[in-house]
Amino acid sequence: MFHKEGQKIIIITFCIVVAAVLAAHYYVNLEWIRFSLQVAALIFLIAILQFFRNPKRRVTRSFDEILAPVDGKVVVIEEVDEPEYFKEKRKQVSIFMSPTNVHVTRYPASGTVTYSKYHPGKYLVAWHPKSSTENERTTVILHTPKFGEIGYRQIAGAMARRIVNYAEEGEQVTQGEDAGFIKFGSRVDLLLPLDCDITVKLNQKVVGARTCIASVRPLDD
Template sequence: MIHKEGITFLLYALIILLLLILFSFFLFSRFIFFSILIFLIIHYIFLIFFFRNPKRNFSEKNYKKKEIVISPADGKIVEIQKIFEKEFLKKNCICISIFMSPFNVHVNRFPISGKVIYVKYHTGKYLIAWFKKASLNNERTTIVVETNKKNKVLFRQIAGFIARRIIIYAKKNAIVKKGDEFGFIKFGSRVDVLLPLNSIILIKKGEKVTGGETKISIIPS
């Protein structure tokens, strides 16, 4: 299934690809033409692969008494650390950083159910996403969800060196469900999740996670 953010992009890319193939056919030798053709087809297949949107389902029926936090993105855990969050929570938190390479699914999903109480977009730079200072200097969004048990979970979409467009669907005061889409980042990026200090971390640095499925933390009642 192709994500809605990719449909228009893929259509324009297909038109450009067909024009390039046409020009190549008339301008170059047969060998060069077939080389260009193969390159363009592989490139277009990668674009289709990038905008894939697989279905993800997380069943909470076995975890009703626990607040399970799931991964908001596909990727690799690059950092788990205690930091002071100064934009909204203004307290020490556990920060889990997930790096998404261009080969990962780039759909972002709510890690927890509850009410959206804060949404903010920040302009910024395009440093390499796994740099620590990228979380404060890069283009990014900040979203905070308050759970039914009044715990606040903050998460950020952070643009990377290649990423040049962050899309966010989250709206303030909306009631959201864990696993639903809250945004999309194009071509490589990072998502940070900031949790209460008493959270039980279920993953470790270097581990690969699946957005909408992998359990990354339990917030005690």
């Protein structure tokens, strides 16, 4: 299954690859060059199909857990001063996505969208410390039953040139549902309350809509 954001690119790529394979067949005389060009064209098509894949995820929904919004690797766990919306300290968990990861963004929790804003910006590499505030990005805030307000930020990387965000203010959303897409390598930051328990570690690989990122701290803590 492929994401709807990739349909146009997949069709165009397929047409180009078919044309390239046929052109090589009819116009390239040296067999090894012809074969190499055809294989390269097919590998390119496979890479595009792999990038836009959208695997179905069976979600075990819970108000007590924040799930990973994307597939990738945890690269930051720290307290930060969040200046855009919360204007106070938050626990930030950042997930880096390589071009080989699934790039669908999924809602990390169920709740109401209270804020959704797009920011144009730079295209620093996604792991750069300033990418959270200087790169092209979208910021989304959800009001949740157990955690109060949480945020996530889709951040473009050096290769990413388009962020797709489906969240609209006032909308009721469900944990694990499709929230958008980031094309060609990127990062997502989660902005969580200080009193939640982070359940992942640095460099841990996470799976969108499956891996628990944070949980509600027990009342006796």
